[in-house]
Amino acid sequence: MNTLTKLGWNEKWQEKAGQSDLTPARIITEYKNLYKIQTDTSIHLAEVTGKYRHQALSREDYPAVGDWVMVSLPSGEGHAMIHQVLERTSKFSRKAAGDLTNEQIVAANIDIAFLVMSLNHDFNLRRLERYLIAAWESGANPIVVLSKADLCENSEEKAAEAEAAAMGVPVLVTSAYTGTGLDELKSHIDHGITVAVMGSSGVGKSSIINALIGEEKMMVNDIREDDSKGKHTTTHRELIMLPNKGVIIDTPGMRELQLWESDSGLSQGFQDIETLAEACQFRDCSHETEPGCAIQEAIENGELEQDRYNSYVKLQKELAYLDRKSNKREQILEKKKWKKISQYQKQIHK
Numbered sequence: 001m002n003t004l005t006k007l008g009w010n011e012k013w014q015e016k017a018g019q020s021d022l023t024p025a026r027i028i029t030e031y032k033n034l035y036k037i038q039t040d041t042s043i044h045l046a047e048v049t050g051k052y053r054h055q056a057l058s059r060e061d062y063p064a065v066g067d068w069v070m071v072s073l074p075s076g077e078g079h080a081m082i083h084q085v086l087e088r089t090s091k092f093s094r095k096a097a098g099d100l101t102n103e104q105i106v107a108a109n110i111d112i113a114f115l116v117m118s119l120n121h122d123f124n125l126r127r128l129e130r131y132l133i134a135a136w137e138s139g140a141n142p143i144v145v146l147s148k149a150d151l152c153e154n155s156e157e158k159a160a161e162a163e164a165a166a167m168g169v170p171v172l173v174t175s176a177y178t179g180t181g182l183d184e185l186k187s188h189i190d191h192g193i194t195v196a197v198m199g200s201s202g203v204g205k206s207s208i209i210n211a212l213i214g215e216e217k218m219m220v221n222d223i224r225e226d227d228s229k230g231k232h233t234t235t236h237r238e239l240i241m242l243p244n245k246g247v248i249i250d251t252p253g254m255r256e257l258q259l260w261e262s263d264s265g266l267s268q269g270f271q272d273i274e275t276l277a278e279a280c281q282f283r284d285c286s287h288e289t290e291p292g293c294a295i296q297e298a299i300e301n302g303e304l305e306q307d308r309y310n311s312y313v314k315l316q317k318e319l320a321y322l323d324r325k326s327n328k329r330e331q332i333l334e335k336k337k338w339k340k341i342s343q344y345q346k347q348i349h350k
């Protein structure tokens with residue numbers, strides 16, 4: 001099998017690439033304005049062409065780790081030039097930190113998202129719900145990976161709680177130290193599959209990847225006693241080929257996952273609540289004080305946890321707010337686009 005195929009290249013990508021003199025490559029690392037790419041035969045640093053930069057309207061138009069790009073290679077020293085990003089099949093996005101209206105793509109073209117949560121300090125069902133929504137929205141299939149089982153005495157109990165919140169998504173109990181659950185993790189990865197590993201800083205994402213590849217490739221800070229604290233050990237997103245099959249993307253821990261958008265992710269993540277709501281007496285039930293409210297009833301009889309419902313309401317509000325923001329942003333982008341077009345036309349007519 002050639003390198004490109006190992007990286008996940010297939011007929012569908014070939015079709016998207018069409019007939020081209022350019023070389024296909026995958027983005028394996030992203031730095032500031034600079035990328036590391038892998039072609040079938042070599043690895044290069046790469047940047048986008050001037051034309052590309054000129055046409056890009058916003059951050060999500062730029063390549064992200066996992067993207068397939070069409071490049072021209074340098075004849076000698078120098079960077080490869082990225083001319084085109086092939087249309088993504090999936091993207092895991094978040095709201096860019098400190099920026100209300102920008103989308104940050106954490107990883108593109110992923111098939112599976114490992115949502116890692118440690119069984120000690122990081123365990124938090126509300127956070128898990130948030131990750132699940134982002135994963136559903138991404139187009140990838142989520143798998144919940146509970147890590148550091150060796151540090152937890154009631155991991156079965158916690159797994160059951162996570163299963164209840166994850167509704168049908170596989171929940172695996174693992175330990176990078178003892179090897180628990182790693183075979184099951186591996187069983188989800190196949191040829192041509194791209195996995196992205198997400199979660200808070202210090203939950204053991206890089207350790208899991210090291211355990212899967214069987215060597216200490218990714219940096220792990222062994223002095224750190226606790227998770228969720230201190231500096232991030234992994235600082236760049238990076239795509240790595242697994243020794244047997246598939247590729248995996250390591251990501252720096254997120255302090256907080258701010259949702260970017262969700263058309264269907266929220267519904268998929270909270271199907272239990274949306275199904276209940278269908279049984280409310282009033283179609284426009286606000287699930288507060290109305291008679292015949294199936295949700296209030298389910299909370300009372302313990303079928304639905306109050307915390308889970310609160311979480312749903314909170315996330316819904318957050319997404320509605322973002323939606324209003326991003327409508328505004330679309331308008332700004334539209335203006336930008338027309339400005340670019342008119343500048344371009346002026347240039348031609350000079």
Ligand SMILES: Nc1nc2c(ncn2[C@@H]2O[C@H](COP(=O)(O)OP(=O)(O)OP(=O)(O)O)[C@@H](O)[C@H]2O)c(=O)[nH]1
Pocket residue numbers: 147148149150151174175176177178200201202203204205206207208219220221222223224225226227231232233234235251252253254
């Ligand atoms: N006890 C125990 N400790 C672990 C396990 N996996 C990782 N650790 C420790 O947890 C700490 C963080 O591990 P990393 O793999 O660097 O975590 P990370 O999620 O990649 O962190 P960032 O790169 O900062 O996002 C290190 O000190 C590891 O040695 C495990 O299965 N059991």
Ligand SMILES: [Mg+2]
Pocket residue numbers: 205206207219233234250251252253
């Ligand atoms: Mg790491």
Ligand SMILES: [Zn+2]
Pocket residue numbers: 277280281285286287288290292293294295296
């Ligand atoms: Zn109701």
